[in-house]
Amino acid sequence: MQRSRIVFLALVFLTFASVIGLRLYRLQYVEWRQYSVKAATMHRSVLYSPGPRGEISDRYGVTLARSIPEIRVTFLLSELEPVRWVARRIESILSSAPAGLYPWDEDEFYNSLEQLRSRFRDQIAQGLTPLEVPWLKRIDPATGARIDRIIRKRPENYPGVRIQKSGDSMTLLLDPMKLFAGEMAIRRLAMEDQRWTPEELWGRVFSAYQKVQDKEYSLATRDWMFRRKRHPLLTGLDSDLVVKITLNPEDWPGLYLEEIQKREQPLNPLLSKILGRTGVVTKEKAEAWIENGEVVIDHLRLKDLRTIQSLRKVAHHSADQVGRSGVEGYLEDRLRGSPGAQIRTVDARRRPIGEAGELLEATRGDDVRLTIDAELSQAGIGWLRDAYEANFMEKGISVPEVMRAALVVLDVRTGEVLGLSSLPQLEVDFYGDPEEYRALTDPDHKHYDQYQTRYENYLLDFSIAHSIDPGSTFKPMVALIGFSEGVISPEDKVLCQGVFDPRNPTSNTCRNHSYGEIGIQDAISKSCNVYFYEVGQRLGLERLVTGGMQFGLWSHALSPHPEEAGRRNRVPFEKTGVKPRTNPVGSAIGRGFELTPLQIARAAMQIARRGSFVPLKMFMDMDSTVLERSQENQPPPLNLEKRHYEAVIGGMVGATVNGTARKSRLKDWRAAVKTGTVKFKKANNRHAWMMGFAPAEDPEIAFAVVLQHQPGSGASTAPVVEQLLEWLENHRGRRFGS
Numbered sequence: 081m082q083r084s085r086i087v088f089l090a091l092v093f094l095t096f097a098s099v100i101g102l103r104l105y106r107l108q109y110v111e112w113r114q115y116s117v118k119a120a121t122m123h124r125s126v127l128y129s130p131g132p133r134g135e136i137s138d139r140y141g142v143t144l145a146r147s148i149p150e151i152r153v154t155f156l157l158s159e160l161e162p163v164r165w166v167a168r169r170i171e172s173i174l175s176s177a178p179a180g181l182y183p184w185d186e187d188e189f190y191n192s193l194e195q196l197r198s199r200f201r202d203q204i205a206q207g208l209t210p211l212e213v214p215w216l217k218r219i220d221p222a223t224g225a226r227i228d229r230i231i232r233k234r235p236e237n238y239p240g241v242r243i244q245k246s247g248d249s250m251t252l253l254l255d256p257m258k259l260f261a262g263e264m265a266i267r268r269l270a271m272e273d274q275r276w277t278p279e280e281l282w283g284r285v286f287s288a289y290q291k292v293q294d295k296e297y298s299l300a301t302r303d304w305m306f307r308r309k310r311h312p313l314l315t316g317l318d319s320d321l322v323v324k325i326t327l328n329p330e331d332w333p334g335l336y337l338e339e340i341q342k343r344e345q346p347l348n349p350l351l352s353k354i355l356g357r358t359g360v361v362t363k364e365k366a367e368a369w370i371e372n373g374e375v376v377i378d379h380l381r382l383k384d385l386r387t388i389q390s391l392r393k394v395a396h397h398s399a400d401q402v403g404r405s406g407v408e409g410y411l412e413d414r415l416r417g418s419p420g421a422q423i424r425t426v427d428a429r430r431r432p433i434g435e436a437g438e439l440l441e442a443t444r445g446d447d448v449r450l451t452i453d454a455e456l457s458q459a460g461i462g463w464l465r466d467a468y469e470a471n472f473m474e475k476g477i478s479v480p481e482v483m484r485a486a487l488v489v490l491d492v493r494t495g496e497v498l499g500l501s502s503l504p505q506l507e508v509d510f511y512g513d514p515e516e517y518r519a520l521t522d523p524d525h526k527h528y529d530q531y532q533t534r535y536e537n538y539l540l541d542f543s544i545a546h547s548i549d550p551g552s553t554f555k556p557m558v559a560l561i562g563f564s565e566g567v568i569s570p571e572d573k574v575l576c577q578g579v580f581d582p583r584n585p586t587s588n589t590c591r592n593h594s595y596g597e598i599g600i601q602d603a604i605s606k607s608c609n610v611y612f613y614e615v616g617q618r619l620g621l622e623r624l625v626t627g628g629m630q631f632g633l634w635s636h637a638l639s640p641h642p643e644e645a646g647r648r649n650r651v652p653f654e655k656t657g658v659k660p661r662t663n664p665v666g667s668a669i670g671r672g673f674e675l676t677p678l679q680i681a682r683a684a685m686q687i688a689r690r691g692s693f694v695p696l697k698m699f700m701d702m703d704s705t706v707l708e709r710s711q712e713n714q715p716p717p718l719n720l721e722k723r724h725y726e727a728v729i730g731g732m733v734g735a736t737v738n739g740t741a742r743k744s745r746l747k748d749w750r751a752a753v754k755t756g757t758v759k760f761k762k763a764n765n766r767h768a769w770m771m772g773f774a775p776a777e778d779p780e781i782a783f784a785v786v787l788q789h790q791p792g793s794g795a796s797t798a799p800v801v802e803q804l805l806e807w808l809e810n811h812r813g814r815r816f817g818s
Contacts, residue, residue: 126388128378130397131417132341134445136355136407138454139496139700145355145408147341147401147417147444151322153269154310160262160334161289162239163193169237170216170252173230177223193254197263200256204267209257216252219243224250262334266313269335272321273314284313304379309398310336312360340399341417343408349505350458353541356406356653357511365402377419385421385440392418392443406653407448414643417445448641449700451496459807460487460501463800464787468503470799471792475764482535484788486542487800488681492779495685495694497638497678499804502542504535540655544638547657547674548788551756552607553771554628554670556728557683558615559600561627563727564718567618570727573597576610580665588613588665592740604731604754605739607794609669616668624664630718631683632696633675634659639695651698654678670756681784684771687732688752688779690725691717733776741770744798749805749816750775755794764791770798774805775816781808 132147158165167189174182196213203210219227227250228243240258244251257264266285267278288311292302305311313335325332343358345351366376377395382388388395397419403409420442464485472479482504489499511517519527520535531538540546562568576598580588590609593602603611616624629635634657636650660673667673682696732752735741740755753772760766768790773782783804785797808814 125423126382127338127422128397129339129420129422129442130341130399130401131419131442132444133343133358133401133408133417134415134447136415136448136450139449139451139498140453140455141449142454143346144351144450144454145343145345148344149339150315150342151317152312152338152340152399153314153317153325154336154338155262155266155285155288155313155334156308156310156336157285157288157292157305157334158307160266160285162237162262163197163259164190166238166241166259167193170227170241173227174223176226177220181220181223193259196254196256197260200260203256204264212253212255214251215241215254217246217249219250219252221248221250224252227252265332265335269314269321269332272324273317276314281313284311308379308381310338310378312399315340315342338399341401343401345508347454347458348509349507350454350461351452351500352506352508353502353539353545354406354452354500354653355508356408356410357404357508358401358408359404359511361396361398361400361402369396377421382421383423385423388421388440392440395419407450410644410652411448411641414641415445415448418443451491451498451698451700452500453498453812455811456489456499456807457501460489460499460800460804461503461505463487463803464501464503464785467792467797467800468787468790471768471787471790471796475791477764477791480789482538484537484542485786486546486677487785487804488543488677488783489804490681490685490696490782492685492688492773492782493694495696497696497698498781500541500543500678504538506539541653542677542786542788544676544678545653545655547655547676547679548767548786549671549673549758550675550680551670551758551767551769552609552794553680553754553756553769553784554668554675555604555607555612555756556687556732556754557628557631557633558612558619558624558668559604559728559731560687560718560720560724561624561630562615562619563724564627564630564720565619565623568600568615570600570724573599574603574608574611574614576608578610580610580613600727601731601734602739604728605734605737607735607740607755612668613665616664616666619664619668621660621662621664621667624667625659627718631686633657633679633683637676637678637682637696638698641699671758677784677786680769680771681782684773684784685782687725687728688773688782690722691720693717729776732772740793740795741798743795745802746774746798746805749802750777751801751805751816752776752779753801755797757793765789766791766793768792768794768797770794770801772801780814780816 135143136145137143168186171184171186171189174184192215196215200210224243224245231238231241231243239261240255242253242255244253263282266282270276270278270281288305291297292306294302297305322337325335325337345355361376369376374394374396375391376398377388377391378398395418396416400416400419403412403415408415421440464487465483468483468485469479485503487499487501488497490496491498519525520531520538522528537546559568563570574597576590576593577595578590579585580590588609593606593608598606598608598611600611602608619627625634636654636656638651638654640649640651655676657676657679658674660667663672686693729752731739732754733750735753735755736744736746736751741753746753751772751774753770756767756769756771758767758769766789768787769785771784773779783801785800787797805814805816809816
């Protein structure tokens, strides 16, 4: 009984051992190549993801710019286009054959493959399925056997290539459907996506391959571009196509899906020129990162998350959206996120295997909150457009396609910028049209002159980045400078006879009121030119310019963001205007120099505060250190008393009662204003200005509005200010005494 049990157990053991032995034999000697290939193609990799940028919002938290995830198709040249490498590897094998037997070099092999590619494309275009074709015939047996061994050992390096015995020699055969599988994937993608033709999409691949051949790049860079760089191909894919590629990656060799961050401005085109734009990483930007000791993390070969974590503060991703202009460019270091990484293992079909690897999540950049009221700024666009059109319609003139106008609204008590409205507006997608962008910015473009005539200064925000003659809105500052320098007093009067110098009756004229002696309040309310010609002459150019700078003119008005204040004490996308260089007489009425609407509004705010300085802020939560530094940078105040300001403000109030703005309803809000009209030689071509604040006694807001190159006078801007004050009462609870 015991013996039979032992025999049974022995048979079981032998059977089990035989099964194991057979399996091991099969794995070792029969199926080893299959598993060797799988092992060779299975690898551990790090998948990097770009960090989302921080959001930009208005004072009430309304999102102005944000990052949203988007799926992008990229391609790996080494997998998508192996033709050159197949030619190089075959040439390397044949070069070891006896001299003169195979006299072709790599380029000749490559050209022969390109000829096969051309026939392959023709067959595909005709709806035919390309068959396996002979590439190289009459290979000697020894060399053929060596080629066969190498291909069997690493078949992934020779897609679609095999050796076949033909009598006493051997033939190298090609399967175009495998060798050109990457191109087939590109063509299939184009046909399913339908936004680009197969030739256009393949052209992007060819362009990337041309860069790999460009010797201006270092060898290491070219190797990275070919082997490891994921070149962008398409964004905005249909969700069904994304699913198809995800589930069957082996059908799309060389193509990869990755999540990137797309920058979006939900209220576009509102404030688009202020917010600025983002773009892909340029070669110059990448080089600047390297010079600063920063890295593009997906260019590195890292396998350890601890190393990746240590680099995140100085790391970027090649798919990052980088700020190019406006707030996006100015606060790039604050807004940019930190890239994430995940370690994963993928099989030969590029499918993740095993459990998900370690994950280091991408982190979003810091948010930025502006003092601007987006709803107010949007309403301002409508008011400007209505006033602009009304001025043309009143004259029976057709309204031009491009309107140029601006409105600035400031909080007198805090110095915060409440509203910025600018025409023309700019769709941020404009930068995505390279042809139109070049036509507007490249002097060598054939349509550049035409675009400059039609769209002059189109890319500038007209509220803070475009300066023009301020006209008579400069007169209140001239009066205060005159008081400070003692060249005139509030009690003095000047005789106006319609011309400054009777000996030259055609120059420096005044047609704004009846003639006679005129004091400061009437000179402002009725905009007497002769009064200010006289003050300008008494002051001289130097004192006029120096005094203007006391009001923040010809300098950067906005206080810098706290994180930028240490290295850049200004907001770079704000313009400073152009100082007057000659003729203090003409300069005194706002001609011959340039200011921005923001600077004029700031001067109005300083008058409203009776000379008390407050920094101008566009960023919320600015710390006291920055504001104190801004105050330190101001020139010493003018030598003025309260009565000086009251005399000027009295004239600005009088403008709404019996002066240049008497036909408006601005008196109902107790507003103090100064109009300005800049005339040009061409008929119906004027700049219409108005600056001021409300209410006059205890001001809450200051403003400046301008309508450029239109037929109306300064008084024609009154409807914009009326609607502004009314809107602030109805929507923001302001009270101006109406």
